[in-house]
Amino acid sequence: MTPLTEATPGYSARRTLSVRVELVRQLRRRRTLIAFAVGIALPLIVVAAVKLGPSSSGGGGGFGDGDLDLVGLATSGAWNFALTMLFFGSGFLLTIIAAMFLGDSVASEASWSTLRYLLAAPVPRRRLLFAKAAVGLILTASTLVILVAASWIIGALAFGTSPLTSPLGGSFDVTESWGRIGIVTGYIMIVLLIPAGLAFLMSVLTDVPLGAVGAAVVIVIVVNILDAIEALGSIRTFLPGEYSNAWVGALNATIDWDTMARGVAYSLIAFGLFALIATLRFDRKDITS
């Protein structure tokens, strides 16, 4: 055998751990399938509650007080039902799911001991992070899309297909209904970047997957509590809660982009910062797992 003086012929860092391979590695996991199932189960449960509940007649009473307008319209058609499910989901469920997919990403590899073998393969560290983040976000987005699609189909079967009625007044035609739901979905995905980014950073900092997910969720909860304290005044402008529901602007007759634009900028910058810190940390982290 001739002495080899370079890497194994055929090795290329660019071919290591592609997003596709990482997707295959993650897709079969039970938690992935559970997240997808929750996206389908939530609308089913709500439909069952509305259909079987005591106050199911009329415009859907019986939901939380105050939040009448949006929820009251849930039963008026498939798009409205999907919108209501997005509203329910964006409150906490999707945050948890985003935190789970991203928080678990690197830490779970550490806990399985697979991380050291991937890095020794060698998968360049930044490439590994990229694949992990990309797949985490793809799975989060998939859950969101599954939730919307399932809600629409279930809503259509249960309540018919009359197009979107805005809780702010007015209705849209079918094309516009899809457009508005699309904007709301897209915006929610972008806002989810905040818990996602935070969880991703945690995932790099710790080797315990549950710890990463938990820490991210706890931080999100604390920030939401802070956001509920009105005495903080305009400091709240700097908290993410300020923007989490800005998608309501997409339900105006003319779309109000202002808060959404700020929310998008805030979320992207927050994710960027989290990802940057995660990368710089991971670049020089000693892999002892």
Place this chain on the structure above:
Amino acid sequence: MGRLRTRRRLVGLIALIIGVVVVATAVGLARTSTSVPAPEAMTIVGGPTSGTDADPVTLDADLYRPTTLGPDETAPAVIVAHGFGGSKDSVAQEAAALAEAGFVVLAYSARGFGESAGSISMNSPDFEVADASAAIDTLAALPGVRLDGVGDPVVGIAGGSYGGALALLTAGYDPRVDAVAADITWNSLESSLFGQSALGSDTRGVYKELWSGLFFSSGLTLRDGTVTECGRFTPDWCRAYTEAAVDGTVSPEGSALMWRSSPGSVTDRITAPTLLGGGQADSLFPLNETNANAEQIMEANPDVPVEVVWHAGGHDGGLADPVAVTEQLREMTIGWFQTYLGSRAAQEQTPRPGFEYALTEGSALSDRAAGTFETFSSPTYPGIRGDERAEIAIAGPPQQILAPAGGIPAAFSSVPGLGGVGALLGQFGGVMGGAQQTATFLSEPLTSTITTVGSPTARLRIAVDRPVDEVALFAAVRIIDDQGRSQLPASLVSPLRLTDLGTEPVVVDIELPTIVANAPAGTRLAVTVTTTDQAYRLPSGPAIYTVSLVEGAGSLAGDAGASPVLVVPTVASTPISSSWPVWIWPVLAIAVLVLLALVLVLTRPRPGQAPRDGGPPVIVTGLAKEYPGGVRAVDSVDFTVPRGVVLGLLGPNGAGKSTTMRMMMGLITPTAGSVEVFGEQIRPGAAALSRVGCFIEGPGLLPHLSGRQNLDLFWRASGRSGDPHLAEVLTIAGLGSAIDRRVRTYSQGMRQRLGIAQAMLGMPDLLLLDEPTNGLDPPQIKEMREVLRAYAQDGRTVIVSSHLLSEVEQTCSIVVVMGGGRVIAQGEVEVLLREHHGRRLEDVFLDLVGEGHQVTT
């Protein structure tokens, strides 16, 4: 050195980013918390105490000086007047903001309020206005105040509600006032308290008894706590109120008294530039009052700059975020004074827009969250009839409605004194009174969105089933969505009072509430007429009215024969972006992300130096790893691994074998020294690692996948394209059909073999095995020895670590003995044995470990 430089640059960049974030946050926070310059308390000698007592009252005041003002500089002055029930302290924030903007600001408690003496005379020209003139005298004498002439300072006057009326009245009586900003105030006190929306009627309107009572009672309490009928009011005003409250009437004297306290009596004398604000959610001083002030000033003196703003909020509170409304008004007021008091040489600059209005959007998600509003502007003030009018056909049969005896139960529209809670009622269409109290006339669903800006009008015919002295009706415009839910814009209704109505029907042109409201396409507009409203004094006798539409257009374009219409005023306007334009945010985000990407590029790991040809596969030089806290896991480790050998890394647990192996794989960064593999210095992700297969401290496998899937995915993730030699590897793993079961179901030995098989995928030139025989049974251990010996032929190299001597003894040709993080001995097995008198390696090993690290070969 290179690493050091990279690290420094990295630290610098992170510090830069953190600095930018901290500064941005600090600036943001500083903007939100106003640094209030401390005011100086002072006393103003005001106007006469009463008509019979010419002694001046003393007024308690605070003076705010701009902190930026030098000792010899002067600045224009602004008087800030407070609202009813307030004092100089309730305007402290506004005063401080104006002082910060460069004005000398005087805030004083009006007579009868706060610490000031005297009785409340409702902005009488003889008393409160005289006080304001005395305040101007005081300012003229203060150092630092800019003067127009002797005794005539450059002065503006600002206030809301009670203070707004004072501002306008003072501007009418005192020619020294140079600019006015008056918000949510009245034009005529009488027409404010007695609402009349029947156009062209000179009948006094329906008494707003709830508002009047709230207003009056807030001036009742005395400092010593005695209960009195008139409180701090002057006897004249107490008498006028009692009259109205008891009978719902006003005597001619009372009427004259109210008129003298109404800006409407002096609007033709106001020549100072005037900013007039009106609240959309204001059932006390509705926009009609603001409108009357504006139109009267503009008519009398067309050259006087007047700007009108219909903002969100008002005495009813409204849905909009009050903080945002306050900030908007503060900004406008400061801008107005900067322009017209000359501290900005800007009076000749582009003319300010004549009209601004806010369009409020309620929050759909929660009744708790404050709504947002968007501001629109138009260059000229269109008044309450709009600059264009849309005629919306309305239809509905004649309807009978009941005015219940005693006026109970009554409908709620707005709830005076409750602020935003009352405003919410409008979101849900108001609370209807008892049954059969409301007549409704509906339009067809709108084909396009209509934004009402002003007061819509409609013509109705009203008949009553019996002769009555007095009729009170409440008309409103509602927006009905396609679910049938009704919204009452700004919670406002228009009161109508008709007197001496016989059985003959009368036709009334109704001025509906002045609103800014969006009716989206698909919704309907409705005109409703209700017999009750709890905020007003209602006639006590019962009656049944028949309300019907009148053929022919609304009152303004009497086109007889046409179908009944609701005339909706609209205004051609352009939105003002209250903050930065929307596109700035994505641009900002992209800029920051580019910056972050730049940091990533600058800190990216550099490729290692070019590998040298030939030489041994592994050279470890001076390798050390010290963990935080001073624990030295590995210290000065040197060894070289020749090609084609099986090298044993021998040592007890904790000797540093695994740490050394991790450093060889770029998993742990050494504190000192280096590892060269195939001539390349190892760092995370070094390409030479692709020629190394490793198995360190147990297998790493995906439990939810089968053994075969694990091998397949690991190969695909490893970036190599050659032959994985899967068949050979599977033979080594020896898992049989279990290879297709999930790893979760494997025993420890099976996982161990699969992990070793994974390390051998692609038959790498160097194989690193850490304790490979853990968990294997004796036949398998024997088999593994064969595999390793075979593997090292053809020039491949194997490094095996173990704490079991026998294993190394039987497999390896070279051995490196470690203990306590150091290399204790190394060399060929036979040589070591020979040096130690032919004993078994186990004894030699125990000797070495026992002796510490002195022994080397």
